[in-house]
Amino acid sequence: MATALIEAIQQRYACREFVAGKQVSAEELARVLEAGRLAPSAFGMEPWRFIVVTDEAGRTAVARACYDQPAATTAAALIAIVALVAALEPDSDYVRRQFLAEARGRDAEPIHTAYRSFYRNGSIAEWAQGQCNFAAAQMLLQAAHMGLGSCPIGGYDTPALTEALSLRSGEVPALVIALGQCRHDAPERIRKPFD
């Protein structure tokens, strides 16, 4: 049942256990991925790759890297959001391609120059992982909008997850999203007061 955005925001909660044997359909997964694909990113860099894991062996390996947290071990599907750190080197083919597209036919050089200076002055790995969280947030809300349970999982062993996902050199895990039908109701919402 489709809901308004604020309702999806209110309904989403971190699901810690999913119903066994309840699959996430290919169409649901495609919609969640589309929500991530359309996320905003600084410089239009989209410094991410999404890896969908639904097969049992893959889920077991990813869950193990997430310290066998129940949200990971019981999920029907796991989406790993991976930061493309090495690709962000200012003169890489990837960066050139992104800026060319982002410039929409105009001169890409001014923004490219600004990016070079930005790249020199910051921690690009942390920046890329931060960008991935925008995609993650959109995916979590799209899942809630479709009535799917989800849990963002940042508690993982990076080398183990890198191996489980067969990541390429220069790719760094940013977050895992567990999806499925949640087995429990929403817990009491704990937030600072509106004021």
Ligand SMILES: Cc1cc2nc3c(=O)[nH]c(=O)nc-3n(C[C@H](O)[C@H](O)[C@H](O)COP(=O)(O)O)c2cc1C
């Ligand atoms: C970046 C990030 C990493 C998280 N990592 C975990 C995790 O490893 N395991 C877990 O059970 N929940 C994890 N969570 C879920 C939070 O604990 C949860 O969102 C928070 O307690 C607020 O609860 P709510 O999402 O139900 O409103 C994570 C959330 C975020 C945003």
